[in-house]
Amino acid sequence: MNRRQALRWGCTQCGAFAGLAGAQADWTAPPRFTRPDVATDEGGLWAMMDREETRLRRSPFRMRDPALEAYLAGIVCKLGGEHCADVRVYAIRTPYFNANMAPNGMMQVWSGLLLRVENEAQLAAVLAHEIGHYLQRHTLEQLRDLKGRAAFAQFIGLFGLVGMVGQIATLAGALAFSREHEREADRISIALLQKTGYDPREASKIWANLLDELKATPGADPTKDSALFATHPPSDERRAALETMAAGLQGGTFEAEWRARLAPHRFGLLDDEIKRGRPFESVALLDRLIGREPDAAELLHFRGEARRQRAADGDLDAALADFQAALKTGREPAATHRALGYLYRTLKQTQPARDAWRRYLELAPGAPDAALIQQSLEELT
Numbered sequence: 001m002n003r004r005q006a007l008r009w010g011c012t013q014c015g016a017f018a019g020l021a022g023a024q025a026d027w028t029a030p031p032r033f034t035r036p037d038v039a040t041d042e043g044g045l046w047a048m049m050d051r052e053e054t055r056l057r058r059s060p061f062r063m064r065d066p067a068l069e070a071y072l073a074g075i076v077c078k079l080g081g082e083h084c085a086d087v088r089v090y091a092i093r094t095p096y097f098n099a100n101m102a103p104n105g106m107m108q109v110w111s112g113l114l115l116r117v118e119n120e121a122q123l124a125a126v127l128a129h130e131i132g133h134y135l136q137r138h139t140l141e142q143l144r145d146l147k148g149r150a151a152f153a154q155f156i157g158l159f160g161l162v163g164m165v166g167q168i169a170t171l172a173g174a175l176a177f178s179r180e181h182e183r184e185a186d187r188i189s190i191a192l193l194q195k196t197g198y199d200p201r202e203a204s205k206i207w208a209n210l211l212d213e214l215k216a217t218p219g220a221d222p223t224k225d226s227a228l229f230a231t232h233p234p235s236d237e238r239r240a241a242l243e244t245m246a247a248g249l250q251g252g253t254f255e256a257e258w259r260a261r262l263a264p265h266r267f268g269l270l271d272d273e274i275k276r277g278r279p280f281e282s283v284a285l286l287d288r289l290i291g292r293e294p295d296a297a298e299l300l301h302f303r304g305e306a307r308r309q310r311a312a313d314g315d316l317d318a319a320l321a322d323f324q325a326a327l328k329t330g331r332e333p334a335a336t337h338r339a340l341g342y343l344y345r346t347l348k349q350t351q352p353a354r355d356a357w358r359r360y361l362e363l364a365p366g367a368p369d370a371a372l373i374q375q376s377l378e379e380l381t
Protein backbone atom coordinates (compact mmCIF):
# COMPACT_ATOMS: atom_id res chain seq x y z
CA MET A 1 0.00 0.00 0.00
CA ASN A 2 1.54 3.29 -1.02
CA ARG A 3 1.02 6.52 0.86
CA ARG A 4 -1.78 7.77 -1.37
CA GLN A 5 -3.66 4.49 -1.08
CA ALA A 6 -3.06 4.55 2.63
CA LEU A 7 -4.54 7.99 2.95
CA ARG A 8 -7.47 7.02 0.80
CA TRP A 9 -8.09 3.96 2.87
CA GLY A 10 -7.93 6.14 5.93
CA CYS A 11 -10.59 8.39 4.50
CA THR A 12 -13.16 5.93 3.20
CA GLN A 13 -15.27 6.30 6.29
CA CYS A 14 -15.17 10.02 6.73
CA GLY A 15 -16.99 11.35 3.70
CA ALA A 16 -20.51 12.49 4.41
CA PHE A 17 -22.12 14.31 7.29
CA ALA A 18 -25.79 14.99 7.06
CA GLY A 19 -28.91 15.84 8.95
CA LEU A 20 -27.57 17.54 12.05
CA ALA A 21 -29.47 20.17 13.95
CA GLY A 22 -28.52 22.06 17.06
CA ALA A 23 -25.48 21.73 19.27
CA GLN A 24 -25.33 18.93 21.78
CA ALA A 25 -26.95 20.91 24.54
CA ASP A 26 -27.55 17.92 26.82
CA TRP A 27 -23.98 16.72 26.56
CA THR A 28 -21.66 16.99 29.55
CA ALA A 29 -17.98 16.12 29.63
CA PRO A 30 -16.97 12.92 31.44
CA PRO A 31 -14.73 13.18 34.55
CA ARG A 32 -10.95 12.99 34.11
CA PHE A 33 -9.62 9.65 32.91
CA THR A 34 -7.37 7.51 35.04
CA ARG A 35 -4.53 5.56 33.47
CA PRO A 36 -5.90 2.17 32.36
CA ASP A 37 -4.36 -1.11 33.50
CA VAL A 38 -1.55 -2.01 31.13
CA ALA A 39 -2.96 -5.55 30.75
CA THR A 40 -6.11 -4.22 29.04
CA ASP A 41 -6.49 -3.24 25.40
CA GLU A 42 -6.87 0.37 26.47
CA GLY A 43 -3.69 0.14 28.56
CA GLY A 44 -1.87 -1.29 25.53
CA LEU A 45 -3.09 1.56 23.39
CA TRP A 46 -1.88 4.10 25.93
CA ALA A 47 1.53 2.42 26.14
CA MET A 48 1.83 2.59 22.36
CA MET A 49 0.92 6.28 22.46
CA ASP A 50 3.43 6.93 25.23
CA ARG A 51 6.18 5.48 23.04
CA GLU A 52 5.05 7.61 20.14
CA GLU A 53 5.03 10.67 22.37
CA THR A 54 8.63 10.04 23.44
CA ARG A 55 9.58 10.03 19.76
CA LEU A 56 7.51 13.10 19.08
CA ARG A 57 9.06 15.05 21.92
CA ARG A 58 12.51 14.64 20.37
CA SER A 59 11.41 14.90 16.76
CA PRO A 60 13.21 17.39 14.52
CA PHE A 61 9.75 18.32 13.20
CA ARG A 62 8.68 19.76 16.54
CA MET A 63 8.43 23.55 16.31
CA ARG A 64 10.17 24.06 19.67
CA ASP A 65 8.46 27.33 20.44
CA PRO A 66 7.42 27.06 24.08
CA ALA A 67 5.31 30.23 23.84
CA LEU A 68 3.34 28.87 20.87
CA GLU A 69 2.84 25.47 22.50
CA ALA A 70 1.74 27.15 25.75
CA TYR A 71 -0.72 29.29 23.80
CA LEU A 72 -2.17 26.21 22.08
CA ALA A 73 -2.35 24.41 25.42
CA GLY A 74 -4.17 27.45 26.84
CA ILE A 75 -6.90 27.10 24.20
CA VAL A 76 -7.14 23.37 24.91
CA CYS A 77 -7.50 24.14 28.63
CA LYS A 78 -10.24 26.66 28.02
CA LEU A 79 -12.14 24.12 25.93
CA GLY A 80 -11.29 20.98 27.88
CA GLY A 81 -11.87 22.21 31.43
CA GLU A 82 -10.53 19.83 34.07
CA HIS A 83 -9.11 17.51 31.39
CA CYS A 84 -6.53 20.21 30.70
CA ALA A 85 -4.25 18.65 33.30
CA ASP A 86 -4.02 15.46 31.23
CA VAL A 87 -3.17 17.06 27.88
CA ARG A 88 0.23 17.82 26.29
CA VAL A 89 0.23 19.85 23.09
CA TYR A 90 2.96 19.60 20.44
CA ALA A 91 3.23 21.96 17.48
CA ILE A 92 4.63 19.99 14.55
CA ARG A 93 6.17 21.50 11.45
CA THR A 94 4.67 19.68 8.53
CA PRO A 95 2.74 21.49 5.79
CA TYR A 96 -0.48 19.48 5.98
CA PHE A 97 -3.77 20.25 7.66
CA ASN A 98 -4.10 18.10 10.72
CA ALA A 99 -4.58 17.99 14.45
CA ASN A 100 -5.12 14.92 16.54
CA MET A 101 -5.38 13.88 20.10
CA ALA A 102 -4.34 10.46 21.32
CA PRO A 103 -6.10 8.62 24.16
CA ASN A 104 -3.15 9.21 26.50
CA GLY A 105 -3.56 13.01 26.17
CA MET A 106 -0.92 13.71 23.51
CA MET A 107 -2.18 16.32 21.10
CA GLN A 108 -0.46 17.27 17.84
CA VAL A 109 -1.19 20.39 15.87
CA TRP A 110 0.43 20.51 12.44
CA SER A 111 1.77 23.71 10.95
CA GLY A 112 -0.26 23.39 7.73
CA LEU A 113 -3.29 23.90 9.96
CA LEU A 114 -1.73 26.88 11.75
CA LEU A 115 -1.03 28.52 8.40
CA ARG A 116 -4.63 28.05 7.23
CA VAL A 117 -6.84 29.09 10.13
CA GLU A 118 -7.82 32.75 10.01
CA ASN A 119 -8.40 33.41 13.68
CA GLU A 120 -8.29 31.86 17.12
CA ALA A 121 -11.92 30.74 16.91
CA GLN A 122 -11.18 28.61 13.83
CA LEU A 123 -8.17 27.08 15.56
CA ALA A 124 -10.29 26.43 18.65
CA ALA A 125 -12.95 24.77 16.47
CA VAL A 126 -10.46 22.16 15.23
CA LEU A 127 -9.01 21.60 18.69
CA ALA A 128 -12.52 21.29 20.16
CA HIS A 129 -13.35 18.61 17.57
CA GLU A 130 -10.25 16.63 18.60
CA ILE A 131 -11.11 17.08 22.28
CA GLY A 132 -14.54 15.68 21.40
CA HIS A 133 -12.94 12.47 20.07
CA TYR A 134 -10.80 12.31 23.20
CA LEU A 135 -13.61 12.85 25.71
CA GLN A 136 -15.80 10.23 24.02
CA ARG A 137 -12.81 7.81 23.79
CA HIS A 138 -13.47 7.22 20.11
CA THR A 139 -10.02 5.79 19.40
CA LEU A 140 -10.62 2.98 21.83
CA GLU A 141 -14.05 2.25 20.39
CA GLN A 142 -12.55 2.24 16.94
CA LEU A 143 -9.76 -0.09 17.99
CA ARG A 144 -12.27 -2.49 19.52
CA ASP A 145 -14.36 -2.35 16.39
CA LEU A 146 -11.35 -3.10 14.20
CA LYS A 147 -10.02 -5.92 16.34
CA GLY A 148 -9.90 -9.28 14.66
CA ARG A 149 -10.58 -7.80 11.28
CA ALA A 150 -8.16 -7.55 8.39
CA ALA A 151 -8.60 -3.81 8.67
CA PHE A 152 -6.78 -3.81 11.97
CA ALA A 153 -3.66 -5.30 10.40
CA GLN A 154 -3.95 -2.77 7.61
CA PHE A 155 -4.31 -0.07 10.19
CA ILE A 156 -1.19 -1.12 12.07
CA GLY A 157 0.58 -1.41 8.71
CA LEU A 158 -0.42 2.14 7.94
CA PHE A 159 1.01 3.27 11.24
CA GLY A 160 4.37 1.73 10.38
CA LEU A 161 4.30 3.07 6.85
CA VAL A 162 3.55 6.58 7.95
CA GLY A 163 6.49 6.43 10.33
CA MET A 164 8.74 5.15 7.57
CA VAL A 165 8.04 7.96 5.15
CA GLY A 166 9.00 10.42 7.83
CA GLN A 167 5.56 11.86 8.38
CA ILE A 168 4.68 12.30 11.97
CA ALA A 169 1.38 10.66 12.56
CA THR A 170 0.07 8.78 15.53
CA LEU A 171 -2.13 5.78 15.67
CA ALA A 172 -4.99 8.12 16.48
CA GLY A 173 -4.14 10.42 13.60
CA ALA A 174 -3.89 7.64 11.07
CA LEU A 175 -7.17 6.16 12.20
CA ALA A 176 -10.30 7.01 10.30
CA PHE A 177 -13.08 7.63 12.75
CA SER A 178 -16.54 6.43 11.83
CA ARG A 179 -19.04 8.86 10.43
CA GLU A 180 -20.97 8.71 13.70
CA HIS A 181 -17.84 9.58 15.67
CA GLU A 182 -17.16 12.50 13.36
CA ARG A 183 -20.68 13.83 13.78
CA GLU A 184 -20.44 13.49 17.53
CA ALA A 185 -17.06 15.27 17.67
CA ASP A 186 -18.50 18.08 15.54
CA ARG A 187 -21.52 18.45 17.81
CA ILE A 188 -19.26 18.55 20.86
CA SER A 189 -17.01 21.09 19.19
CA ILE A 190 -19.92 23.48 18.62
CA ALA A 191 -21.05 23.04 22.24
CA LEU A 192 -17.53 23.70 23.57
CA LEU A 193 -17.04 26.76 21.37
CA GLN A 194 -20.34 28.18 22.51
CA LYS A 195 -19.56 27.55 26.16
CA THR A 196 -16.14 29.23 25.96
CA GLY A 197 -17.13 32.34 24.02
CA TYR A 198 -15.71 31.46 20.61
CA ASP A 199 -17.91 32.08 17.60
CA PRO A 200 -19.20 28.63 16.58
CA ARG A 201 -19.96 29.96 13.09
CA GLU A 202 -16.23 29.96 12.35
CA ALA A 203 -16.12 26.13 12.32
CA SER A 204 -17.88 25.71 8.97
CA LYS A 205 -15.76 28.45 7.39
CA ILE A 206 -12.62 26.35 7.83
CA TRP A 207 -14.07 23.62 5.66
CA ALA A 208 -15.43 26.03 3.07
CA ASN A 209 -11.95 27.56 2.76
CA LEU A 210 -10.26 24.19 2.47
CA LEU A 211 -12.71 22.98 -0.16
CA ASP A 212 -11.93 26.08 -2.23
CA GLU A 213 -8.25 25.26 -1.98
CA LEU A 214 -8.70 21.68 -3.09
CA LYS A 215 -10.99 22.55 -5.97
CA ALA A 216 -8.37 24.95 -7.34
CA THR A 217 -6.37 22.24 -9.11
CA PRO A 218 -8.00 21.45 -12.48
CA GLY A 219 -9.62 18.03 -12.43
CA ALA A 220 -9.10 17.55 -8.69
CA ASP A 221 -11.48 15.45 -6.64
CA PRO A 222 -11.33 16.92 -3.14
CA THR A 223 -12.38 13.63 -1.55
CA LYS A 224 -9.59 11.64 -3.17
CA ASP A 225 -6.75 13.59 -4.61
CA SER A 226 -5.13 15.49 -1.81
CA ALA A 227 -2.64 14.39 0.75
CA LEU A 228 -3.16 17.75 2.42
CA PHE A 229 -5.72 16.24 4.79
CA ALA A 230 -4.42 13.13 6.46
CA THR A 231 -7.49 12.26 8.47
CA HIS A 232 -10.31 14.71 7.86
CA PRO A 233 -10.88 15.43 4.18
CA PRO A 234 -13.20 18.40 3.83
CA SER A 235 -16.66 17.63 2.57
CA ASP A 236 -19.49 19.93 1.71
CA GLU A 237 -21.91 17.92 3.84
CA ARG A 238 -19.75 18.45 6.87
CA ARG A 239 -19.43 22.15 6.16
CA ALA A 240 -23.20 22.46 5.78
CA ALA A 241 -23.89 20.47 8.95
CA LEU A 242 -21.57 22.67 11.00
CA GLU A 243 -23.15 25.77 9.53
CA THR A 244 -26.61 24.53 10.52
CA MET A 245 -25.51 23.67 14.06
CA ALA A 246 -23.96 27.11 14.57
CA ALA A 247 -26.80 29.12 13.01
CA GLY A 248 -27.87 31.95 15.27
CA LEU A 249 -24.97 31.49 17.70
CA GLN A 250 -22.24 34.06 18.18
CA GLY A 251 -18.96 34.75 19.96
CA GLY A 252 -15.47 36.17 19.51
CA THR A 253 -13.08 35.36 16.67
CA PHE A 254 -9.83 36.86 18.08
CA GLU A 255 -8.21 37.38 14.69
CA ALA A 256 -5.63 39.98 15.74
CA GLU A 257 -4.45 37.79 18.64
CA TRP A 258 -4.00 34.85 16.34
CA ARG A 259 -2.16 36.84 13.69
CA ALA A 260 0.33 38.13 16.27
CA ARG A 261 0.97 34.59 17.54
CA LEU A 262 1.61 33.22 14.08
CA ALA A 263 3.69 36.15 12.84
CA PRO A 264 7.14 34.87 13.93
CA HIS A 265 6.53 31.58 12.13
CA ARG A 266 4.56 32.53 9.06
CA PHE A 267 7.44 33.14 6.65
CA GLY A 268 8.86 29.66 7.33
CA LEU A 269 5.44 28.01 7.06
CA LEU A 270 4.75 29.74 3.75
CA ASP A 271 8.14 28.54 2.52
CA ASP A 272 7.16 24.97 3.51
CA GLU A 273 3.85 25.43 1.69
CA ILE A 274 5.56 26.40 -1.59
CA LYS A 275 7.92 23.44 -1.28
CA ARG A 276 4.91 21.11 -1.19
CA GLY A 277 4.77 21.63 -4.94
CA ARG A 278 0.98 22.11 -5.23
CA PRO A 279 0.94 25.61 -6.74
CA PHE A 280 -2.78 25.67 -7.62
CA GLU A 281 -3.62 25.02 -3.96
CA SER A 282 -0.97 27.48 -2.79
CA VAL A 283 -2.29 30.27 -5.04
CA ALA A 284 -5.84 29.67 -3.78
CA LEU A 285 -4.63 29.76 -0.18
CA LEU A 286 -2.65 32.95 -0.75
CA ASP A 287 -5.51 34.63 -2.63
CA ARG A 288 -7.63 34.07 0.46
CA LEU A 289 -4.98 35.27 2.93
CA ILE A 290 -4.19 38.34 0.83
CA GLY A 291 -7.91 39.11 0.75
CA ARG A 292 -7.70 39.57 4.52
CA GLU A 293 -4.31 41.34 4.53
CA PRO A 294 -3.78 43.08 1.19
CA ASP A 295 -0.52 44.78 2.22
CA ALA A 296 1.30 41.82 3.77
CA ALA A 297 4.61 41.75 1.89
CA GLU A 298 5.41 38.13 2.71
CA LEU A 299 2.03 36.95 1.41
CA LEU A 300 2.55 38.85 -1.85
CA HIS A 301 6.06 37.43 -2.11
CA PHE A 302 4.89 33.85 -1.71
CA ARG A 303 1.95 34.23 -4.07
CA GLY A 304 4.49 35.43 -6.62
CA GLU A 305 6.57 32.33 -5.89
CA ALA A 306 3.53 30.04 -6.22
CA ARG A 307 2.66 31.65 -9.55
CA ARG A 308 6.25 31.36 -10.75
CA GLN A 309 6.10 27.67 -9.83
CA ARG A 310 2.73 27.15 -11.53
CA ALA A 311 3.77 29.06 -14.68
CA ALA A 312 0.32 28.83 -16.31
CA ASP A 313 -0.85 31.44 -18.83
CA GLY A 314 -0.30 34.90 -17.42
CA ASP A 315 1.36 33.60 -14.26
CA LEU A 316 4.79 35.12 -14.87
CA ASP A 317 3.31 38.59 -15.38
CA ALA A 318 1.13 38.12 -12.31
CA ALA A 319 4.16 36.95 -10.32
CA LEU A 320 6.02 40.07 -11.40
CA ALA A 321 3.08 42.19 -10.23
CA ASP A 322 3.08 40.42 -6.85
CA PHE A 323 6.82 40.91 -6.33
CA GLN A 324 6.52 44.57 -7.30
CA ALA A 325 3.59 45.00 -4.92
CA ALA A 326 5.73 43.45 -2.17
CA LEU A 327 8.54 45.95 -2.95
CA LYS A 328 6.05 48.79 -2.80
CA THR A 329 5.27 48.03 0.84
CA GLY A 330 8.95 48.60 1.69
CA ARG A 331 8.84 45.49 3.91
CA GLU A 332 9.64 42.86 1.28
CA PRO A 333 11.76 39.91 2.35
CA ALA A 334 15.26 39.71 0.81
CA ALA A 335 14.06 36.61 -1.01
CA THR A 336 11.78 38.77 -3.16
CA HIS A 337 14.87 40.21 -4.86
CA ARG A 338 16.25 36.75 -5.48
CA ALA A 339 12.92 35.63 -6.95
CA LEU A 340 12.77 38.75 -9.11
CA GLY A 341 16.23 37.95 -10.44
CA TYR A 342 15.10 34.50 -11.53
CA LEU A 343 11.91 35.86 -13.03
CA TYR A 344 13.69 38.59 -15.01
CA ARG A 345 16.21 36.03 -16.25
CA THR A 346 13.34 33.84 -17.49
CA LEU A 347 11.86 36.92 -19.18
CA LYS A 348 15.30 37.59 -20.76
CA GLN A 349 15.60 40.97 -19.04
CA THR A 350 19.27 40.78 -18.15
CA GLN A 351 19.85 44.15 -16.53
CA PRO A 352 16.86 44.02 -14.16
CA ALA A 353 17.89 40.44 -13.27
CA ARG A 354 21.38 41.65 -12.46
CA ASP A 355 20.07 44.54 -10.34
CA ALA A 356 17.69 42.28 -8.42
CA TRP A 357 20.34 39.70 -7.57
CA ARG A 358 22.82 42.39 -6.55
CA ARG A 359 20.19 43.80 -4.21
CA TYR A 360 19.57 40.32 -2.80
CA LEU A 361 23.28 39.85 -2.06
CA GLU A 362 23.42 43.28 -0.43
CA LEU A 363 20.48 42.45 1.83
CA ALA A 364 21.44 38.85 2.59
CA PRO A 365 25.22 38.52 2.19
CA GLY A 366 25.34 35.50 4.49
CA ALA A 367 22.46 33.60 2.86
CA PRO A 368 23.17 29.89 2.27
CA ASP A 369 22.64 30.41 -1.46
CA ALA A 370 24.71 33.61 -1.73
CA ALA A 371 27.54 31.85 -3.60
CA LEU A 372 25.07 30.28 -6.00
CA ILE A 373 23.41 33.61 -6.75
CA GLN A 374 26.82 35.25 -7.19
CA GLN A 375 27.68 32.58 -9.76
CA SER A 376 24.34 33.00 -11.56
CA LEU A 377 24.97 36.72 -11.61
CA GLU A 378 28.36 36.25 -13.25
CA GLU A 379 26.85 33.89 -15.82
CA LEU A 380 24.18 36.36 -16.90
CA THR A 381 24.73 37.55 -20.44
Ligand SMILES: [Zn+2]
Nearest residue numbers: 177182185232
Ligand atom coordinates in the same frame (compact mmCIF):
# COMPACT_ATOMS: atom_id res chain seq x y z
ZN1 LIG B 1 -12.53 13.82 13.61
